[in-house]
Amino acid sequence: MNQGDYPDWAELPPELTSSILHRLGGIEILENAQRVCTSWRRVCKDPSMWRKIDMSNPHRGDSCHHELDKMCRHAVDRSQGALVEIEIWRVATYELLSYIADRSSNLRSLKLALCYQIASEGLREILVKLPLLEVLETSYCALSAESVKVIGQSCPNLKSFGKNCEGYRRPRNECDDLALAIAETMPGLTRLQLFGNRLTDVGLKAILDGCPNLEYLDLRQCFNVNLVGDLEKRCSERIRVVRRPDDSTHDYPFDATVHDMDSSEDDDYLYDISDEEDDIAPADEFDDDLSGASDHSDLDHFD
């Protein structure tokens, strides 16, 4: 292989190098890419590389949160105030998000996933500092309906909202608080994702009423929703893309296993709690039901 035949990578326009390196995600850029050569280092230090920061890195289970936190702050610093989009998995704390919010008043998109260290109130407080926000997604993070109301009111430009959690059929808990909060305070939504939510048809109707501009609605694993009749009609007519409760989860980035709490039948479970004999549930019953967890025929029992 003739050295002379190789194109000089440095000849690639910086935007192209930037585009390539950007796809590696914030952590790998900081730890790896910027240490390869001077031209890459230059590209990696340029603020334009840090306008959109991806700290998802699902593969980095080994890095401690402390380090990742520092890296995140570092990444935000490099944006020099021009941060518009950031996605953080796992390591977000109140302090970190405050740090980001204080330096990035122009933030348009915030996506958090698996951030167990921040409470709903904390999140609410931070979002109040980001009035220009257009996209908010929280997956498996604490976010109450109350907080959602406050957020909706503080962020009038919100176009895309997502709150994803674990879906389950049993026990059949119903809760429309979140749906109502959204319907009340987020009229401008064009995109809504409520994976695994406990809302019922009541909540769905409220959303359809309150968010007339919806173009994309994801209700996968919202097992309390019965998308038939009028509701179904409204959805399919007005909304371009509807993901129904039982639709495929192949493109869902998180674990979509349905973890039903169970016994052989819902009613039995409730009645038998006080029954001494049933204090110890036989293991077999559990196994049976778990294996059938994703079996759609289960749904029929609860109509």
Added chain:
Amino acid sequence: MSESDLAIMKREMMQSYIWLKTADGSIQRVEQEIAMFFPMICQEVVYKGVGTSKNHAISLPQQVNQAVFSLILDYCRFHKVPGRSNKERKSYDQKFIRMDSKMLRELASAADSLQLKPLVDLTCRTLARTIEGKPLEEIREILNLPDDLTEEEKLEPLKNTMDDPGIRLLNRLNAKKRKELKERERLKNVEVEEHAVERSVDDLISFINGGDPKVVKTSKGKKKNKKKKNKKIVSSNDKEGAEDFHDKESHDLHSKQQGVEETGSGIREVEVANLLSTEDDIFTLKSWSEDGYIDDEIDPVMKEMLDREIEDFARRLNSNWVRSRGQERRPVHFSMNGNGTIRRHIGYNLDVIM
């Protein structure tokens, strides 16, 4: 001739072509609908009227040679067909992109120059995947990149070289203090000299209560060694070994010691103590820096300012004083030992018997 042959012939005849010239001089005839895929070609055709004949072929950008162009054309021809499903397109892309990194890079470059966004995305995505998670050396090998970073550059931002965080943090911590000192220096420098000297000697004597002969002697000797510094530094010069008890802002301690160094030979301990305490600083700061990003918390502009200030300050003072390490002027506390000698506490319990 069959029906389909006729149809093909008809299509051929009705087809208009755009003439393009690749970077390596090859003239290509491309169906108009494909050629118009490329924004820059569109522009050339519409606004300049070129490309309609062999003699007026549109020159493609320099990144687009014949081989790469042929690939691009294949790509466009496939994707322009409307009926294809997403799955089909995806599958085609996966196969299409199978080539070595060199070709991939050329393709990316060419697609970029032709503003063909979907292909740019595809190639960039693939290139990113090629280097993802790979060790540095391998990346350099795959892409033929030079290993031209300095050791220091390679280590940041996770680890800083031993000195850096020390210096930088010190600078940061002391910037304000230095400013204050400078101010006082400017205002009071000359005047205070004498007064300070006398007062300090008196103080010394009264404190020591009979005094340490060694201390007093050398302090006298020190007078000659007066330099034009700020008040505290000057005053301390005269006291030499015995430091400034009352003066809590004796950051100049170290500088005093440096000054002492010049004349006093018996002041080895001072030197050592000086260095040791400086190293203490660096050690403490190192533990900070292990955490990482202290260095980068400093706004680069601010950092430059600080650096300039330090240089400035260093120039004003005797350059002997400010060596390569930032020297912290920390208050030093003194206490009397049982036997009347003075113990000086430096930072972290590093005592020096004078």
